[in-house]
Each structure stands twice: as structure tokens, then as C-alpha cells.
Amino acid sequence: MLVREARKRPETWASHQGAIRHRWTLPFHAIEWMWQWTAYALSRWAFLEVLEYIGSFSVLIAVVFYFAESGDRKKQKHYQAWQVINTAQGKGGSGGRIEALQELNMDGIPLVGVDAAGAFLQGVRLRGANLLRCDLAGSDLRMSDFSGSNLEYAEFKSANLRQSNLRNANLRNANLEDADLVGTDLQEADLAGVNLKSADLRDADLKGIRWSKMGAVENANIHGVRNAPEGFVAWALAHGAVSLRGEE
Numbered sequence: 001m002l003v004r005e006a007r008k009r010p011e012t013w014a015s016h017q018g019a020i021r022h023r024w025t026l027p028f029h030a031i032e033w034m035w036q037w038t039a040y041a042l043s044r045w046a047f048l049e050v051l052e053y054i055g056s057f058s059v060l061i062a063v064v065f066y067f068a069e070s071g072d073r074k075k076q077k078h079y080q081a082w083q084v085i086n087t088a089q090g091k092g093g094s095g096g097r098i099e100a101l102q103e104l105n106m107d108g109i110p111l112v113g114v115d116a117a118g119a120f121l122q123g124v125r126l127r128g129a130n131l132l133r134c135d136l137a138g139s140d141l142r143m144s145d146f147s148g149s150n151l152e153y154a155e156f157k158s159a160n161l162r163q164s165n166l167r168n169a170n171l172r173n174a175n176l177e178d179a180d181l182v183g184t185d186l187q188e189a190d191l192a193g194v195n196l197k198s199a200d201l202r203d204a205d206l207k208g209i210r211w212s213k214m215g216a217v218e219n220a221n222i223h224g225v226r227n228a229p230e231g232f233v234a235w236a237l238a239h240g241a242v243s244l245r246g247e248e
Contacts, residue, residue: 010033010036074107077103078104078107081100081104082100082104084096084097084100085097085100085101085114085115086115088116089115089116089117090118091118092119093119093120095119097116098123098124101116101121101124101126101129102124102125102126105126105127105128105129111126111129111130111134112130112132112134113132113133113134113135114134116135116136116139117135117136117137117138117139117155120139121139121144122140122144123143124141124144124145125145126145126146127145127147127148127165128147129146129149130149131149131150131154132151132152132154133152133154134154134155135155136155136156136159137156137157137158137159137175138158138159139156139159139160140159140160141159141160141161141164142160142161142163142164143162143163143164144161144164146164147166147167147168148168148169149170150169150170151169151171151174152170152171152172152174153172153173153174154171154174154175155175156174156175156176156179157177157179158177158179159179160179161176161184162180162181163182163183163184164184164185165184165185166184166186167186167188167189168187169186169189171189171190171194172191172193172194173192173193173194173215174194175195176195176199177195177196177197177199177216179200181200181201181204182200182201182204183202183203183204184201184204184205185204185205186209187205187208187227188207188209188210189209189210190209191209191210191211191215192210192211192213192215193213193214193215195215195216196214196215196216196217196220197217197220198218198219199217199220199221201221201225202223202224202225203224203226204225205226206225206226206232207226207229208227208229209228209229211235216239216240217239217240218241219240219241219242220240220242221244222237222242222243223243223244223245224245
């Protein structure tokens with residue numbers, strides 16, 4: 001709210017001049033006295049007061065419009081993120097997809113069916129994302145975070161997931177054939193129907209995995225898996241898994 005105070009009427013030049021001690025400062029005092037009268041005159045001009053109110057009102061209108069259009073700006077931001085992802089389909093490298101995917105996920109946008117096969121997405125953070133039926137085959141996903149994400153029916157064939165976080169992820173019916181899962185955190189992950197043929201699970205953390213309805217494990221390397229549930233290693237070896245120290 002604007003509060004205007006009445007400006008005191010300046011003294012006359014004769015009174016002002018009488019208070020000047022040094023005559024060499026007279027021109028400066030004269031200029032100051034003129035500005036005092038100018039300010040006094042303008043302070044009594046109602047038009048300027050109206051302009052001040054109009055300026056404040058325009059700021060208020062701008063703020064209202066800013067918040068009113070916030071939804072449209074967010075939609076535009078999401079559209080641009082999807083454009084980055086879709087334009088880069090089938091291409092190597094990141095192409096801005098890491099930032100685009102993370103931005104969409106942070107805003108709660110489902111990433112169902114997203115296609116980023118063969119992309120360089122190392123270190124992508126998609127915690128709690130809905131990636132149902134996504135295609136990340138052959139992608140570089142080292143040290144990524146998919147904890148708590150829905151990866152049901154996801155395509156990870158030949159993907160590199162070394163040192164990634166898949167804790168409590170839904171991997172039901174996902175295809176992880178020939179995937180690199182060395183050192184991956186799979187704690188509490190749901191592996192029902194998952195395809196782990198020829199996957200490299202060395203040193204993976206399997207604490208609390210749900211594996212009772214697990215799919216294929218032929219030639220999966222389970223050497224050195226950590227915290228495996230009771231009976232898992234014996235079951236896996238009996239169904240074609242191997243335990244090799246190296247990658248051969």
C-alpha cells in the first residue's frame with residue numbers, strides 16, 4: 001500500500017541564502033534549493049500519485065498472470081522434454097535425454113514405453129519412475145538409480161547396469177538377457193518372470209529378492225552374489241546358471 005506524506009514547503013531563497021556560511025558554496029545551495037521546490041511542486045501533483053498506483057497495480061496484474069500461466073509453462077516444459085527424448089531415438093550418446101527424463105519424472109510424468117535403446121544414460125536418476133514397457137536395450141546405465149521404479153516388461157537386453165540401484169524395483173517379466181549387473185543393488189526387487197539368460201550378476205546384492213516365480217537363468221553368472229536368499233544359488237545352478245570368477 002502506498003503511503004504519501006505531505007512534503008514541507010521549502011523556505012524562501014532569502015531565508016535559505018542567509019544560512020549559507022561560505023559564499024563559494026552559493027551555486028550548490030541554489031541548485032539544491034531549486035530541487036527542493038521542484039520536489040515540493042511535484043508532490044502536490046495528483047497525477048503523479050495516480051501513476052504510482054497504476055505502477056503498483058500493473059505489478060500485481062503481472063504476478064497474477066504469472067501464476068495463472070504456470071500450468072501452461074509446465075506443459076510447454078514437458079513437451080520440450082518429450083521432444084528431446086523422441087528426437088534422439090535410435091541415436092547413441094545422451095542427447096539431453098538424461099536431463100529430460102529426470103525432469104519429467106520429478107514432475108510425476110509417467111515414462112511408460114519410453115524408447116532410449118542404445119543411449120548413453122550413465123548415472124541417470126529415475127527413482128520411483130513408471131517405466132512400464134520401456135526400451136533401454138543396449139543402453140549404458142552404469143551407476144544409475146531405478147530404486148522403487150516400475151520396470152515391468154522393460155527391455156534391458158545387453159544393457160550395462162553395473163553398480164546401479166534397482167532396490168525394491170518391479171522387474172516382473174523384464175528382459176535382462178545378457179545384461180551387465182555386476183555389483184548391482186537388487187535388494188527387495190520383484191524378479192517374477194524376469195529373463196536373466198546370460199546376465200552377469202557377479203557381486204550383485206540379492207538381499208530379500210522375490211524370486212519364487214523367477215524366469216530363465218541359463219548361463220547367468222552368479223559368482224560372488226551377496227545376501228542371496230536361502231536356496232537361490234542352488235536353484236539357479238540347477239536351472240543352468242554358472243559361477244565363474246571372470247567374464248568367460
